[in-house]
Amino acid sequence: MTAPGKLVLALPKGRVKDESVAAFRAAGLSLTDGGGDRALRYDAGDAVVIEMRNGDVPTYVELGVADAGVVGKDVLLEAGARLVEPVDLGFAACRLSLIRPRGAHGTIERVASKYPRLTGEYLRRLGSGAEVVKLTGNVELACLTGLADAVVDVVQTGATLAANDLEEVDVLLRSSARFVVNRAALKVKGDALRGLIDALRTLPGAY
Amino acid sequence: MITSVPDGTRFVLPDGAARRADVVDTLRDLYRSWGYDLVEVPSLERYDPAHPRAAQSFKLADRDSGVLALRSDFTPALAGLVRSHHPAVAGGARRPLRFCYAGTVWHAIDPELARTREFTQVGLELIGVSNARADAEILHLARASVRAVGLRPVLEVGNPGFVRALFDVAGVPRTERDAVADAIDRKDRSDLRDLLVRVGLDLADGAPAAALLQVPDLYGGREVLDHARAVAPWPEPLREIDRLEGVLAEFEDASDLALDLAMARRLAYYTGVTFRAYTPDFGQPLLGGGRYDGALLPAAAGFSIGVERLMRAIHGVRPAPEPAPQVLAIDDPGARRLRAGGVRVVRALHADRAGALDEARARRIPYLLADGRLEAIAGDTGDRARLEALLAGPADAASAATGDRDGATAEGGA
Numbered sequence: 001m002t003a004p005g006k007l008v009l010a011l012p013k014g015r016v017k018d019e020s021v022a023a024f025r026a027a028g029l030s031l032t033d034g035g036g037d038r039a040l041r042y043d044a045g046d047a048v049v050i051e052m053r054n055g056d057v058p059t060y061v062e063l064g065v066a067d068a069g070v071v072g073k074d075v076l077l078e079a080g081a082r083l084v085e086p087v088d089l090g091f092a093a094c095r096l097s098l099i100r101p102r103g104a105h106g107t108i109e110r111v112a113s114k115y116p117r118l119t120g121e122y123l124r125r126l127g128s129g130a131e132v133v134k135l136t137g138n139v140e141l142a143c144l145t146g147l148a149d150a151v152v153d154v155v156q157t158g159a160t161l162a163a164n165d166l167e168e169v170d171v172l173l174r175s176s177a178r179f180v181v182n183r184a185a186l187k188v189k190g191d192a193l194r195g196l197i198d199a200l201r202t203l204p205g206a207y
Numbered sequence: 208m209i210t211s212v213p214d215g216t217r218f219v220l221p222d223g224a225a226r227r228a229d230v231v232d233t234l235r236d237l238y239r240s241w242g243y244d245l246v247e248v249p250s251l252e253r254y255d256p257a258h259p260r261a262a263q264s265f266k267l268a269d270r271d272s273g274v275l276a277l278r279s280d281f282t283p284a285l286a287g288l289v290r291s292h293h294p295a296v297a298g299g300a301r302r303p304l305r306f307c308y309a310g311t312v313w314h315a316i317d318p319e320l321a322r323t324r325e326f327t328q329v330g331l332e333l334i335g336v337s338n339a340r341a342d343a344e345i346l347h348l349a350r351a352s353v354r355a356v357g358l359r360p361v362l363e364v365g366n367p368g369f370v371r372a373l374f375d376v377a378g379v380p381r382t383e384r385d386a387v388a389d390a391i392d393r394k395d396r397s398d399l400r401d402l403l404v405r406v407g408l409d410l411a412d413g414a415p416a417a418a419l420l421q422v423p424d425l426y427g428g429r430e431v432l433d434h435a436r437a438v439a440p441w442p443e444p445l446r447e448i449d450r451l452e453g454v455l456a457e458f459e460d461a462s463d464l465a466l467d468l469a470m471a472r473r474l475a476y477y478t479g480v481t482f483r484a485y486t487p488d489f490g491q492p493l494l495g496g497g498r499y500d501g502a503l504l505p506a507a508a509g510f511s512i513g514v515e516r517l518m519r520a521i522h523g524v525r526p527a528p529e530p531a532p533q534v535l536a537i538d539d540p541g542a543r544r545l546r547a548g549g550v551r552v553v554r555a556l557h558a559d560r561a562g563a564l565d566e567a568r569a570r571r572i573p574y575l576l577a578d579g580r581l582e583a584i585a586g587d588t589g590d591r592a593r594l595e596a597l598l599a600g601p602a603d604a605a606s607a608a609t610g611d612r613d614g615a616t617a618e619g620g621a
Contacts, residue, residue: 064490086423088397178397184485184492187363187465190427207397 007047007192010061010069012054016177019091020070021049023206027199058083058180067185068193074154074175078115084186086197087179090205094156098122098170101143104150112142113152122152122172140164215316215324222527227327227514229528230356230521231309234329234512237355238307241348243331246306248284252276258283259476265315277313281511285332286503296335299505303341307331323515330496330511337506339450342480342498343457345508349484349494350463352512357525358486358493360463365470366451367477367497369435370422372443377408377415387419388471394423415441425468429455435468454480476502482510489520533590535567536576541598545576548597552576 009024011017021031024047031044041050050066057071058081070089074096096115100108108130113119116134123130133148142148143166154175155161155168179200186193200206212218219227235245252258254266254274260283264276278284285306290297296304309329316324331348333341346364353360370391379387383406390399400410400420408416421438425431432455435448455461470481481497494517496510532551536542537560542552553572555563560577567575567584574594575582581594 062490067490083393085393085395085398088395178395181394182490183363183483184361184490186426187361187467187485188487190465194427207400 005189006043007068007189007196008050008066009047010050010052010057010066010071012057012071013051014054016054016070016072016092017051020089020177023070023089023091023200023203024196026203027196029196055079061180061182064182064184066182067189068179068181068196070177070179072175073178074115074118074173076178076180077173078117080117082183084181084183085178086181087200088207089177089179089200089203090207092175092177094154094175095168096152096172096175097155097168098150098152098172099140099143099155099161099166100150100169102165102167106149108150110148111150111152112139112148114139115152118172119152140166213324217323223518225528226525227518230517230525231327231329231514233355234352235307235309237351238331238348241305241344243305243307246285246288246308247310248278248281248288248308250278250311252278252284252287260314263314263316265313278310279312279314281308281310281312281328281330282332282499282509283503285334285509286507289334289504293335297504301335301506303336304334305331306334327514328511329514330494330509332507332509334504334507334509337479337498337500337508339453340457341508342454345496345498345510346454346464346480346482347458349482349496349510353484353486353493356517356521358521360493361485361487362464362482363467363470363485363492364451364454364464364480364482365467366447366480367471367474368450368479369439369444369447369468370471371474372441372447373415373419373422373439375443376439376441377419379408379416379419380406384474388474391419391422391469392471394469396420396423399423415439423469426466428466429461431466431468451480478502479508486520491516493517493520532570532572533588534574534576534581534594535563535570535572537563538576538579541576541579544600545594545597548593548600550594550597 011020024031029046031046034042034044034049041048050060052060054071054075057069058076058079060066061069061083062081072092074094076083076085096118108128110131110133111119111123112133112135114135116132119132123132135142139151139153140160143151144164152172158168161168179197181193239245252275254264254276255261258264258276260279264279267275267277269275285308289304293304296302307330310327311325312328313325333345346362350360350362370388374384383402387399387402390402403410403416403419410417410420418439425435425438432448432452436445439445455464458464476499477497478500479498483492483495485492494510494512496508498508500506530551532553534545534550534552535555536552537555537558542554545552555566557563557566563575563577573584573588575584581591581598583591
């Protein structure tokens with residue numbers, strides 16, 4: 001630990017990180033832009049920031065390497081992590097949906113997804129015996145090539161679906177970015193975190 | 208020959224084993240000094256689908272068609288001990304029983320997120336009494352356990368009875384309680400609001416269901432108790448707050464206690480005060496426990512510590528308990544005297560001085576004892592005066608203390 005007592009924040013690379021940093025600044029944290037494109041971990045002033053793929057954020061926060069972080073509710077549910085989720089930040093809003101080629105009918109035999117756990121639960125709830133294939137890249141491709149007859153994936157505007165002649169047939173859940181906190185950190189660094197939580201909740205769109 | 212061990216199990220090498228034994232002994236000594244009696248329970252149990260961890264247990268086929276389970280938790284096992292050996296207490300008689308334990312438990316889980324499948328639990332139970340003084344004793348010993356191993360404790364203390372009482376007042380349907388309690392426990396107000404709306408409860412200001420929306424934020428210092436009273440001013444929730452306040456009143460110094468009334472896990476199991484212990488710069492709980500009246504026994508509370516996780520937390524904080532062997536000895540009577548004084552003495556496998564000298568060098572043992580003389584192999588380590596004093600002392604007490612018999616120390620020789 002290079003910075004004892006300083007908050008350690010796990011943030012996903014990309015746009016969510018930029019929006020998160022903006023939210024933290026609006027909530028009163030003084031954060032610098034960090035150590036250039038390749039820095040994975042840097043002291044940003046009021047907090048140490050570590051950057052990672054969004055799917056890794058729940059792990060870093062659950063094991064306490066980071067005190068808190070920002071991650072989509074969809075990713076959080078897929079990870080099954082036990083974290084404190086005190087603020088719905090409102091941004092990065094999307095739906096996790098079942099998607100099929102436009103006009104497709106008949107039973108679904110195979111579903112491809114980056115969310116195998118949530119997809120499996122959803123299919124079991126429906127009583128479907130379809131198999132689940134885990135993919136890590138562009139899952140729309142699975143539908144277009146016939147690898148699977150449906151996919152479960154994130155839909156934001158629907159433009160990608162329309163462009164590929166796919167349609168959203170069911171919504172599994174609605175997601176948005178959450179401020180997540182390690183349970184131990186909330187007790188040990190309670191003063192710093194509580195102030196941040198209260199301030200984040202007052203931001204537009206947050207709850 | 209298979210050389211790998213099953214997933215989630217491992218070998219513990221000498222340094223690690225010595226450190227673990229030291230920590231387990233320290234905790235058992237603490238509990239013994241408070242009047243807790245050490246007990247043992249079987250590692251093999253009859254498989255019972257109603258066991259709280261039935262789904263996680265390793266099952267084995269017995270010789271007759273029965274199914275056995277490897278012990279997955281000490282608390283139900285101790286409840287079994289009480290039912291068979293203290294039936295009056297198991298039947299509701301109020302008489303305190305104080306037990307502590309240390310041993311292995313097994314969980315047939317995916318060994319993910321840094322969890323092993325075979326681990327050591329140390330803990331205690333105070334059975335047959337249910338009041339604030341008993342709750343405070345358990346809480347105090349949980350905090351003392353963390354301090355005893357050299358860590359600074361922060362205890363998260365809650366009372367799921369408060370959430371349950373509020374559920375009753377607000378009329379949360381049984382079928383929805385687990386999901387609502389889970390959202391409260393995660394402080395997820397967004398999920399919580401959606402759930403309560405879906406259930407169709409009245410969320411107008413002052414309505415009991417609206418009070419539930421504020422429970423996630425009821426954490427902090429003692430001021431939380433008054434906030435909770437303002438949020439939930441109905442008799443049953445108030446009684447649960449009073450109970451928690453009664454427990455806190457037993458503490459002269461409650462500075463390490465962090466209250467959290469949103470603790471609502473295992474609502475059907477825990478009935479009163481529950482807690483977890485944390486320490487700075489370690490992101491996972493060191494121990495957990497609470498009161499579970501009526502779950503396994505009419506009145507019982509306790510906690511358990513996962514030794515593997517505790518060892519990770521104290522890594523680098525607590526010094527190694529046992530020094531490396533200090534003396535290699537050809538001289539058996541002298542070795543007896545040193546061992547009686549607590550020195551680790553290795554018996555030389557060479558009877559000649561030159562061979563023993565090589566042996567000591569190879570094993571990095573700093574002193575050689577031959578023909579009644581102590582030799583420093585590579586310069587004096589500063590222990591010489593103490594070792595010489597022990598060698599000059601009487602030998603009689605020594606043989607009784609170390610179990611060495613006259614002359615021949617290689618017991619049961621080949």
